[in-house]
Structures are given as structure tokens and as C-alpha cells.
Amino acid sequence: MSIAVSAHDVTVIYEDFKALDGVSIAVEKGQSYGLVGESGSGKSTLLRAIAGLAPVASGTLEVNGRKLEPRRRDKAFYRDVQMVFQDPYGSLHPRQTIDRLLQEPLAIHGISDAEARIARALDEVGLGTGFRFRYSHQLSGGQRQRVAIARALIVEPSILLLDEPTSALDASVQAEVLNLLEQIQRDRGLTFLMVSHDLGVVTHMCDQLAVMRSGQVVERLSAADLVAGRITADYTRNLMIASKGFVRTEA
Amino acid sequence: MSPLLTVEDLRVSFPTRTGLVEAVRGVTFSLGRERLGIVGESGSGKSQTGRAIMGLTPPHAKITAKTLNFDGIDLLKASPAKRRDLRGDRVAMILQDPKYSLNPVMTIGRQIVETLRTHRKISSSEAKERALAMLEAVQIRDAGRVFDLHPHEVSGGMGQRAMIAMMLIAEPELLIADEPTSALDVTVQLDVLAILDRLVAERGMGLIFVSHDLRLVSSFCDRVIVMYAGRIVEEIAAADLRNARHPYTQGLLSCMPEIGQDRHPLPVLDRKPEWAL
Ligand SMILES: Nc1ncnc2c1ncn2[C@@H]1O[C@H](COP(=O)(O)OP(=O)(O)OP(=O)(O)O)[C@@H](O)[C@H]1O
Ligand SMILES: Nc1ncnc2c1ncn2[C@@H]1O[C@H](COP(=O)(O)OP(=O)(O)OP(=O)(O)O)[C@@H](O)[C@H]1O
Ligand SMILES: [Mg+2]
Ligand SMILES: [Mg+2]
Numbered sequence: 001m002s003i004a005v006s007a008h009d010v011t012v013i014y015e016d017f018k019a020l021d022g023v024s025i026a027v028e029k030g031q032s033y034g035l036v037g038e039s040g041s042g043k044s045t046l047l048r049a050i051a052g053l054a055p056v057a058s059g060t061l062e063v064n065g066r067k068l069e070p071r072r073r074d075k076a077f078y079r080d081v082q083m084v085f086q087d088p089y090g091s092l093h094p095r096q097t098i099d100r101l102l103q104e105p106l107a108i109h110g111i112s113d114a115e116a117r118i119a120r121a122l123d124e125v126g127l128g129t130g131f132r133f134r135y136s137h138q139l140s141g142g143q144r145q146r147v148a149i150a151r152a153l154i155v156e157p158s159i160l161l162l163d164e165p166t167s168a169l170d171a172s173v174q175a176e177v178l179n180l181l182e183q184i185q186r187d188r189g190l191t192f193l194m195v196s197h198d199l200g201v202v203t204h205m206c207d208q209l210a211v212m213r214s215g216q217v218v219e220r221l222s223a224a225d226l227v228a229g230r231i232t233a234d235y236t237r238n239l240m241i242a243s244k245g246f247v248r249t250e251a
Numbered sequence: 252m253s254p255l256l257t258v259e260d261l262r263v264s265f266p267t268r269t270g271l272v273e274a275v276r277g278v279t280f281s282l283g284r285e286r287l288g289i290v291g292e293s294g295s296g297k298s299q300t301g302r303a304i305m306g307l308t309p310p311h312a313k314i315t316a317k318t319l320n321f322d323g324i325d326l327l328k329a330s331p332a333k334r335r336d337l338r339g340d341r342v343a344m345i346l347q348d349p350k351y352s353l354n355p356v357m358t359i360g361r362q363i364v365e366t367l368r369t370h371r372k373i374s375s376s377e378a379k380e381r382a383l384a385m386l387e388a389v390q391i392r393d394a395g396r397v398f399d400l401h402p403h404e405v406s407g408g409m410g411q412r413a414m415i416a417m418m419l420i421a422e423p424e425l426l427i428a429d430e431p432t433s434a435l436d437v438t439v440q441l442d443v444l445a446i447l448d449r450l451v452a453e454r455g456m457g458l459i460f461v462s463h464d465l466r467l468v469s470s471f472c473d474r475v476i477v478m479y480a481g482r483i484v485e486e487i488a489a490a491d492l493r494n495a496r497h498p499y500t501q502g503l504l505s506c507m508p509e510i511g512q513d514r515h516p517l518p519v520l521d522r523k524p525e526w527a528l
Contacts, residue, residue, distance in 0.1 A: 038438070039434070040405075133269060140294040141293070167433045170295075171463060174463070182516065198437075201508055204517070226510075239436065239438060242436075245469070247441075247470070
């Protein structure tokens with residue numbers, strides 16, 4: 001199997017804070033790889049490092065066998081690798097119409113056929129063409145997230161970096177988006193690197209996962225191992241317990 | 252005892268280039284000193300319901316209601332100044348989009364301190380101490396470092412907890428929490444819920460908890476309202492959520508991926524036009 005994305009001993013430092021501390025992962029082509037772990041543990045930072053958006057201090061990053069520079073990414077890179085950001089509010093310009101937001105990546109990469117592609121992209125994420133000329137600030141949280149996903153898919157990348165892609169969505173829309181992602185993966189052989197704190201979602205979507213804490217990977221395991229409770233790190237075990245829901249302790 | 256909040260026939264609509272968007276279409280409920288969950292489809296009007304109660308609806312929108320009453324105060328008749336005074340003091344809302352709602356050019360710590368000092372007469376050193384304690388209470392490791400960071404320098408879950416800290420610090424009587432834990436890992440999520448739970452149980456706060464996480468809502472809330480297309484389609488005791496009657500609620504429950512289940516593709520909802528009537 002060839003490797004689509006790999007990080008080897010990657011460290012990211014903000015001023016004097018180590019957001020990533022020697023992280024290594026390898027994602028095979030066509031695979032879905034999950035990142036779970038503590039809030040602030042560096043999951044988004046890892047995706048951002050791959051996308052060239054974080055200050056990598058040491059280590060190597062490779063995409064499709066090509067070694068990446070610490071910071072610079074060219075246009076061809078973004079044709080291949082698209083990212084859906086955790087925060088759909090920050091990533092979509094509020095004063096642009098959905099149409100403009102979807103036109104932009106097509107224009108950057110000189111892709112023709114914009115009309116049909118935009119209509120199809122909106123349809124795929126379950127937003128009718130009625131949303132096309134709305135501004136992003138006129139949408140609900142989940143509607144915005146779906147625009148962000150449509151925008152990433154529209155240039156037909158081979159690798160998608162997904163940061164909490166469905167945490168803003170209700171269960172029914174989440175199911176639709178997850179089904180869509182799986183179908184596109186099958187049809188186009190896409191590779192996913194996906195962050196989610198929902199273990200139900202991660203084990204549904206991903207084959208392999210890495211559990212992160214304090215800038216490090218504390219455990220790598222298959223989704224099947226997680227489901228079967230074949231766990232070695234205490235932190236992973238705590239996550240499994242907590243995912244069962246709220247338990248009221250009587251005072 | 253009269254309820255803390257009464258909402259009767261609330262309607263919110265937006266004129267847009269492509270016609271009128273009716274975001275909330277006649278919502279009625281009341282809230283005591285309890286945990287009320289609101290679940291529902293993306294775009295069904297959950298956030299706009301909360302914003303209307305808070306007085307945070309965009310100015311060009313149209314709001315009407317037969318009753319919108321908080322602790323004897325007619326919110327629709329209250330002056331903008333009065334509503335500003337209530338906000339952040341007696342009523343607070345944790346917004347769904349924390350990073351968007353935090354001031355980008357002010358450190359997290361300063362924002363919390365200023366919120367506190369707007370509503371309480373205390374010294375700046377005491378305010379700082381309380382802000383740090385609040386950040387620690389929401390399980391932010393290294394609260395001292397985070398205190399001095401700007402919103403773009405914190406992770407998604409840290410921003411969300413900063414927002415929670417800011418809204419809880421003035422100890423509101425009514426808290427609307429809009430997807431307050433959607434960016435948190437499950438262990439921290441439970442810690443944050445435990446704080447909210449204590450505020451309801453010990454201080455008698457009224458809590459509206461908007462979430463799409465049905466497992467969390469059914470284990471945490473007392474009562475749940477289910478919204479669809481701007482209306483309430485079902486109201487049910489949280490513990491009975493599994494036995495919901497409305498086909499939308501039923502559908503919601505069955506399309507969640509669960510650990511150990513292998514269903515590809517996941518079942519999806521067959522939305523019936525009559526649900527939106
Ligand atoms: N620009 C920055 N300046 C300083 N520190 C930063 C910056 N960006 C990120 N960090 C720090 O890096 C750490 C990791 O953040 P990251 O966003 O990767 O966490 P995460 O695992 O995605 O968490 P979450 O689940 O809450 O989104 C955090 O402690 C954060 O404060
Ligand atoms: N400024 C606006 N102009 C026009 N329509 C708007 C505006 N703000 C919100 N809407 C619409 O109002 C409806 C309700 O939005 P709201 O944000 O309350 O949904 P929600 O139930 O919170 O959804 P989500 O779970 O996705 O956050 C949506 O269809 C949205 O597109
Ligand atoms: Mg993150
Ligand atoms: Mg909302």
C-alpha cells in the first residue's frame with residue numbers, strides 16, 4: 001500500500017509552547033484515518049501543519065511521497081489536498097454569497113463548468129440551489145458547515161483533511177454528510193484524515209486511529225480494537241467511558 | 252411558582268433577496284429552574300429562538316410573540332438599554348460560534364475580567380483571580396497561559412470553554428447554551444456539564460441546552476423539545492427520548508452512528524412535507 005500522508009517526528013512550536021511534540025502518523029491511500037484526543041492536544045495543529053499553516057520546527061511531512069517544505073505550499077498542493085476547518089464561521093467570509101464562495105476555488109484552479117459544479121456541490125451536501133445567493137452569515141451553523149464541505153469537494157481533491165466535519169450538524173444531516181463522504185471516497189478513492197471527538201463517528205468512518213494528548217500520540221489502534229476494548233492507554237479508556245453519556249452523581 | 256421564562260407563539264422572520272425566511276414559526280414553551288433540552292434539524296430555528304430571548308436577533312429581522320416574559324419582565328417591551336443590562340448579568344447565552352463571538356483583538360483573560368467588572372463592583376485583582384479560577388473550573392489546563400492568549404491562539408475546545416467561563420462568571424439566572432460542548436472531547440464535555448448541572452441544582456439557574464447530541468441530551472436534561480422547520484414537533488421527558496413518537500425524532504435517534512454498530516450507509520431521514528406544516 002502506498003502512503004498518502006505521513007508525518008514523521010513532527011514538532012510545532014508557538015513561541016515557547018510545544019503544540020506538537022514529536023508526532024508521527026502514516027495514512028494509506030484511500031484510507032480513513034481518525035484523530036481523537038483531548039481538547040488542546042494538537043489535533044487541529046497537525047492538520048494545519050500538513051496544510052502549511054503551522055510553524056513546524058522539526059520533523060518531516062510527506063504527501064503522496066513528496067516531501068513538503070515547512071511552510072510553503074503551491075497551488076498544485078491545494079488541488080490535491082483540501083481542508084475543512086473546525087470553525088465554519090472563521091473559514092467562510094461572512095459578506096460573500098455562497099455562490100462566490102464556491103466560485104473562488106474553481107477560479108483559482110482554472111476549472112471550467114462552474115455552473116454545473118456549484119449546483120451539484122450544493123445538492124451533494126443537501127443544500128438546495130435556494131441557498132446559492134444567500135450570504136454565509138444568513139445561514140445556521142450546520143448549513144455553513146455544509147458549505148465548507150461543498151467548497152472542499154468542488155475541486156475534487158485526492159486528500160481531505162477534515163476537522164470536526166460534523167460536530168455542528170444534527171444527527172440526520174450528519175448521517176447524510178457521512179454517507180456522502182463514504183460514497184465519494186469509494187467513487188474517487190479519496191484519502192481522509194479526520195478529527196472528531198465523537199467516537200461513534202470515528203469508529204464508523206475510520207479504519208485506523210491515533211489518540212492524542214498534550215501534543216503527543218498516546219496510542220495508535222484500529223477502530224476494531226477500540227470497539228472491542230483492546231486498549232492500552234488509560235486515557236483512551238477514559239474516553240470510551242465518557243462517551244457513554246452524562247451520569248449524575250447525587251450530592 | 253411562576254416560571255422563570257415564558258415564551259408563547261414566538262415568530263422570527265428575515266426578509267431576504269429571495270423572499271421571506273421564517274426561521275421561527277410559533278414556538279411556545281416555559282422554563283422553570285430546570286434543564287430544558289432543544290434538539291432539532293440544522294436550520295430548524297434553535298439558535299434563532301435563543302437569540303430572540305436574549306435580544307440578539309439581527310435588527311432587520313421581524314420578531315413577534317404573544318408573550319416573551321423573563322421573571323416578570325416583558326422582554327418585547329423592554330428598552331434596548333434594559334435588555335443590555337440583563338444580558339451577561341441575569342441572562343446569558345453561550346453562542347454556537349465561540350470564536351466568532353469572542354473579541355479577536357483582546358486576550359481571553361481580559362474579556363472575562365471586563366465582563367465580570369461590567370456587572371460586579373470588584374477590584375481588578377479580584378476579578379483576575381476569579382477569571383483564572385473560572386478557566387480552571389472549565390478544565391482549561393494551564394489557565395495562566397490561556398489567560399494571556401488571543402482567541403485565534405486557542406484550540407476550538409478552548410475557545411468554547413473560554414466563552415462558557417465568560418458567560419458563567421456573572422452567575423446568570425437563565426443560561427441559554429447553544430451547542431456548548433460540540434467542540435469538546437468527551438471527558439471535558441462531562442466536566443462542563445457537571446458545572447452546569449450544579450448551577451441548576453444548587454443555585455436554581457434555568458438552563459436551555461441546545462444540542463444535536465441526543466445521547467447527551469437524554470442523559471443530561473429533564474425535558475426535551477424537538478424542533479423541525481421553525482416549530483416544536485414534540486416535547487418529551489428526556490429519559491423517555493428513546494420512546495419518542497414523532498417520526499422525525501424517531502428518525503434522528505436511528506441515524507446516529509454508534510460504537511460497535513456497523514451500518515453502511517447510515518439510515519437517513521425521509522423528510523415528509525407534512526412535518527413542516
Ligand atoms: N497561534 C497560536 N499561538 C499560540 N498557541 C497556539 C496557537 N495555535 C494553537 N496554539 C496552541 O496549541 C495547542 C493545540 O491546539 P489545537 O488547536 O491543535 O488543539 P486541538 O487538539 O485541535 O483541540 P480542540 O479539540 O479543542 O480543537 C493549544 O494549547 C493552543 O493554545
Ligand atoms: N440573517 C439571516 N437571514 C436569513 N435567514 C437566516 C438568517 N439567520 C438565520 N437564517 C435562517 O433561519 C433558519 C434558522 O436558523 P438557526 O440558526 O436558528 O438554525 P439552528 O436550528 O440553530 O440550526 P443549526 O443546528 O444548523 O445551528 C435557517 O434556515 C437559517 O438559514
Ligand atoms: Mg481543534
Ligand atoms: Mg444553531
